[in-house]
Amino acid sequence: MAVSCLSISAQVTTPLTHREGSGVGLLSLQQLKDSALRNNIAMRTARLDMDAAQQQRKEAFTNYFPNVSGTGLWFNANKGTAKMDMNPSEMISPETGAMLGQMFPPEALAALASPISMSMLKNGTIGSLMAVQPLFAGGQIINGNKLARVGEDVTRLQLQLSENEVLKQTEQYYWQLVSLQQKMKTIEAVEALLQDIHKDVDVAVRAGVALRNDLLQVQLRQNETESQKVKLQNGISIVKMLLGQYCGLRPSPDPSLSSEGSDYSFNIIVPDIEQQVIPLPSLDREGLGVSLLPEYQLLQKQVEATKLQRKMEVGKNLPSVGIGAGYNYHNLLDNDHTFAMLFATVSVPISDWWGGSHAIKRRKIQQQKAVEQLEDNSQLLKIRMQKAWNDVQEAYQQLQIACRSIEQAEENLRLNRNYYKAGTCRMSDLLEAQLLYQQACDKHTDAYADYQNKLLEYRQATGQFS
Numbered sequence: 001m002a003v004s005c006l007s008i009s010a011q012v013t014t015p016l017t018h019r020e021g022s023g024v025g026l027l028s029l030q031q032l033k034d035s036a037l038r039n040n041i042a043m044r045t046a047r048l049d050m051d052a053a054q055q056q057r058k059e060a061f062t063n064y065f066p067n068v069s070g071t072g073l074w075f076n077a078n079k080g081t082a083k084m085d086m087n088p089s090e091m092i093s094p095e096t097g098a099m100l101g102q103m104f105p106p107e108a109l110a111a112l113a114s115p116i117s118m119s120m121l122k123n124g125t126i127g128s129l130m131a132v133q134p135l136f137a138g139g140q141i142i143n144g145n146k147l148a149r150v151g152e153d154v155t156r157l158q159l160q161l162s163e164n165e166v167l168k169q170t171e172q173y174y175w176q177l178v179s180l181q182q183k184m185k186t187i188e189a190v191e192a193l194l195q196d197i198h199k200d201v202d203v204a205v206r207a208g209v210a211l212r213n214d215l216l217q218v219q220l221r222q223n224e225t226e227s228q229k230v231k232l233q234n235g236i237s238i239v240k241m242l243l244g245q246y247c248g249l250r251p252s253p254d255p256s257l258s259s260e261g262s263d264y265s266f267n268i269i270v271p272d273i274e275q276q277v278i279p280l281p282s283l284d285r286e287g288l289g290v291s292l293l294p295e296y297q298l299l300q301k302q303v304e305a306t307k308l309q310r311k312m313e314v315g316k317n318l319p320s321v322g323i324g325a326g327y328n329y330h331n332l333l334d335n336d337h338t339f340a341m342l343f344a345t346v347s348v349p350i351s352d353w354w355g356g357s358h359a360i361k362r363r364k365i366q367q368q369k370a371v372e373q374l375e376d377n378s379q380l381l382k383i384r385m386q387k388a389w390n391d392v393q394e395a396y397q398q399l400q401i402a403c404r405s406i407e408q409a410e411e412n413l414r415l416n417r418n419y420y421k422a423g424t425c426r427m428s429d430l431l432e433a434q435l436l437y438q439q440a441c442d443k444h445t446d447a448y449a450d451y452q453n454k455l456l457e458y459r460q461a462t463g464q465f466s
Contacts, residue, residue, distance in 0.1 A: 071128045186441040
């Protein structure tokens with residue numbers, strides 16, 4: 001039986017025949033990625049965060065415009081809110097009193113000597129419309145808008161990180177499913193091989209040239225292979241469900257359409273098997289800059305944000321200046337009265353500087369921490385790049401070893417089968433050769449899937465993930 005090394009191409013594309021939620025479809029890796037980017041909950045959440053950050057930026061921009069407010073008040077008191085007692089006799093000079101004495105009768109002059117009580121503002125209505133334009137607020141408005149833009153940039157980078165993680169997880173599920181399905185093909189090939197051996201041994205036993213114990217050994221191995229097949233079928237079903245749920249594919253409404261007992265009716269394009277090994281990619285050291293990584297850019301944004309937060313803390317302790325205009329109305333003196341006015345406001349925090357100075361120092365400390373984290377994590381990112389490349393090289397070498405092992409195990413199986421037919425080896429030796437062949441095939445499948453995952457991690461670690 002000829003078994004060749006795997007060479008799986010992730011770039012295989014076919015027309016999309018699967019519609020989300022209905023029918024049986026055949027999906028490629030790229031189609032699964034596209035579906036995951038559209039439907040995965042992490043992507044939907046990241047896009048909502050992005051929308052919220054945009055709204056926050058727009059909200060901060062409104063602080064540049066005047067603050068307009070309107071106020072209305074109506075009141076009715078049980079007595080006048082303003083009361084005044086007045087004695088006219090105290091307000092009249094002797095000369096004026098003599099003059100009044102000649103003009104008015106004594107009774108009228110006696111009334112002027114009595115105190116008079118006055119009460120007003122028992123009820124009324126007040127209304128005003130004010131507009132205040134800030135001229136200087138210690139830089140809080142400008143820096144607040146800059147900080148909002150930084151927040152929007154942060155959510156954009158987090159969206160990119162979420163996209164990378166979703167693509168990575170989708171591809172890992174994909175290669176895990178490919179690996180299990182490839183092992184299923186190996187099991188089926190082993191079943192066919194054991195069936196042939198069973199026929200040959202059964203004929204030999206009937207002819208009296210082989211022991212019945214040999215036939216029992218073959219049957220036991222067939223039972224073991226069948227048990228492995230059941231486990232593989234369950235594994236394929238679970239991984240397919242995980243992949244379908246992660247990519248946002250809806251389960252099939254008709255269970256008869258699903259395969260391997262899965263609730264999802266789609267199937268993946270299983271890569272072809274060819275007699276070649278995917279070449280090791282070249283290391284582009286010039287293009288390996290941490291500045292291109294979203295993780296590094298997030299650290300830079302953190303430094304920028306702490307710097308702006310420190311400036312805003314300083315601005316809280318600076319004077320604020322504004323100008324305004326207003327239109328007012330009242331009827332407090334039993335007649336309607338309206339007037340307009342212009343005004344200017346100056347607010348100087350004095351006692352706030354006591355606690356504000358400590359708040360500014362605290363912001364400086366946070367800024368220094370962000371700078372040190374940027375320096376430290378940039379070194380860790382470079383180490384991650386190198387480790388990812390080392391893992392790719394190791395996985396590639398393991399894949400080459402697995403390819404050689406398959407060829408050797410295949411040849412060993414062929415020789416032992418011929419030797420058994422010639423009567424020069426035992427059945428246990430033949431079954432051992434079969435087991436080694438199966439293990440070599442499974443190790444090759446695992447090595448290939450691991451190589452693909454290491455390539456995936458390398459692309460992500462170097463900012464080449466897409």
